[in-house]
Amino acid sequence: MIDQNPHQSILIRGGRVIDPASGLDAACDVAITGGTIAAIAPDLPAAGVDEIIDAAGMIVCPGLIDPHVHLREPGGEAQETIESGTRAALAGGFTTVCSMPNTLPPPDTACRVEDLLERIQATAHCRVFPVAAASVNRNGEHLNDIASLVKAGAVAISDDGDALWPDELMEAALKACRSADVAFMQHCQDPTMTVGSAMNEGAVSMRLGLTGWPDVAESSVIERDASMAIGVGARYHAQHVSAAKSIPILAAAREQSEHITAEASPHHLNLTEDACDGYDTSAKVNPPLRTNADMLAIREAVAHGVITVLATDHAPHTGDAKQLPFDQAPFGLIGLESALPLYARALVHTGLIGWPKLIEHMTINPARLCNLDRLGLGALAVGGPADVTVINPDWEWPFNADQCAGLSVNSPFMGWDLKGRAVAVVVNGRICMTWHKSGGLIA
Ligand SMILES: [Zn+2]
Numbered sequence: 001m002i003d004q005n006p007h008q009s010i011l012i013r014g015g016r017v018i019d020p021a022s023g024l025d026a027a028c029d030v031a032i033t034g035g036t037i038a039a040i041a042p043d044l045p046a047a048g049v050d051e052i053i054d055a056a057g058m059i060v061c062p063g064l065i066d067p068h069v070h071l072r073e074p075g076g077e078a079q080e081t082i083e084s085g086t087r088a089a090l091a092g093g094f095t096t097v098c099s100m101p102n103t104l105p106p107p108d109t110a111c112r113v114e115d116l117l118e119r120i121q122a123t124a125h126c127r128v129f130p131v132a133a134a135s136v137n138r139n140g141e142h143l144n145d146i147a148s149l150v151k152a153g154a155v156a157i158s159d160d161g162d163a164l165w166p167d168e169l170m171e172a173a174l175k176a177c178r179s180a181d182v183a184f185m186q187h188c189q190d191p192t193m194t195v196g197s198a199m200n201e202g203a204v205s206m207r208l209g210l211t212g213w214p215d216v217a218e219s220s221v222i223e224r225d226a227s228m229a230i231g232v233g234a235r236y237h238a239q240h241v242s243a244a245k246s247i248p249i250l251a252a253a254r255e256q257s258e259h260i261t262a263e264a265s266p267h268h269l270n271l272t273e274d275a276c277d278g279y280d281t282s283a284k285v286n287p288p289l290r291t292n293a294d295m296l297a298i299r300e301a302v303a304h305g306v307i308t309v310l311a312t313d314h315a316p317h318t319g320d321a322k323q324l325p326f327d328q329a330p331f332g333l334i335g336l337e338s339a340l341p342l343y344a345r346a347l348v349h350t351g352l353i354g355w356p357k358l359i360e361h362m363t364i365n366p367a368r369l370c371n372l373d374r375l376g377l378g379a380l381a382v383g384g385p386a387d388v389t390v391i392n393p394d395w396e397w398p399f400n401a402d403q404c405a406g407l408s409v410n411s412p413f414m415g416w417d418l419k420g421r422a423v424a425v426v427v428n429g430r431i432c433m434t435w436h437k438s439g440g441l442i443a
Helices: 081-090 111-123 146-152 167-180 203-208 216-232 246-256 266-270 275-278 292-303 337-347 355-362 364-370
Strands: 009-019 024-033 034-043 051-054 057-061 064-070 094-097 127-133 154-160 185-186 235-237 260-264 388-398 417-427 430-436 441-442
Touching: 009 034, 009 235, 009 355, 009 364, 009 417, 024 275, 051 430, 064 081, 064 355, 064 364, 081 094, 081 111, 081 146, 081 417, 081 430, 094 388, 111 146, 146 154, 154 167, 154 275, 167 185, 167 216, 167 235, 167 430, 185 216, 185 246, 203 275, 216 246, 235 364, 246 260, 246 292, 260 292, 266 337, 337 355, 337 364, 337 388, 337 417, 355 364, 355 388
Parallel strands: 009 051, 009 057, 064 094, 094 127, 127 154, 154 185, 185 235, 235 260
Antiparallel strands: 009 024, 024 034, 057 388, 388 417, 417 430, 430 441
């Protein structure tokens, strides 16, 4: 559990401090006392400080937030638990994650949300905020009492894993989310167009003899939802955008309403359908990896502010499950440990955006999406909570199973050489993770 006894005092010294929420980007020290940020200024005194983090050459930013992870608990503990998944989060530099509701049972009543919060309280290594299910048993037929879910502690509503599909149900969900002042997060997949679909519809699916998944199965859902959300005045968030075809629809919707947002994942920013070649089930993911043109369009959408949130969709599966034939293997790949350098690879190392924009998409923007900015998360402010991530942007490292802190290692990025890594994480004023060249240490 998160230690409620923070260090007396920590000084993070000599880094480049980037806080997109306030526009700060300067060489500064950050002083932490008793769980809150005490000062952000150059040359703060080190005398009497309990712990000093040398951040020379490093980026110091608000604790990273991932608004889309699958912790699998309850019901999928062989794949991941709240304990193991939050270890993976710390290893990747995250101080806060939002857990998706496709668990068994799903958090679809206030009681179940409260049970989940008790589990989080008992075992999580970082902050975890639940996203509750939109429909009863997450089966898309009857709407849950969204107001009571939010009152119990849910920070957003989603049936992730499946789209909330019937028009009237979706409209009612959007109205309830508006009343409760939370975002609806949609898994954008037209179920009628994707029966038996295993990968992107195109030349590769034809060659492999696998059922294709058209891009319009995503864009048509976003088109319907966005116009509905604008009509209702609700906050609507498109999860894990995969298709170029979705981008102009999102851009037009965002022209009309600031309440329409979207996220991109490390895999849709870095991989194409070619990764499925050889029936590689580690690249089987929902929505599927698409073409090079789609991948580049997602990157451009981030560069141009159409997509403003980065989210891993961390989806652990056991090795046994992923050894099934491609059309039977489960969808999903892990993301927490490798996310930061993969975002940097697609967006910063290509020159599309700089580190401040990347950090904005990983801190204050997801915080606002989930109302966590109201708790002071996603920003570095004197007097605010001391959640801080220290990043070495130049560290090159090989991604392999040894680098994973969660229970599962299903990732098509295994064996890749990555650049950039979180080297220290402070949660609630306590140093919870440090990486050194000799290896990682989660306190
Ligand atoms: Zn999803």
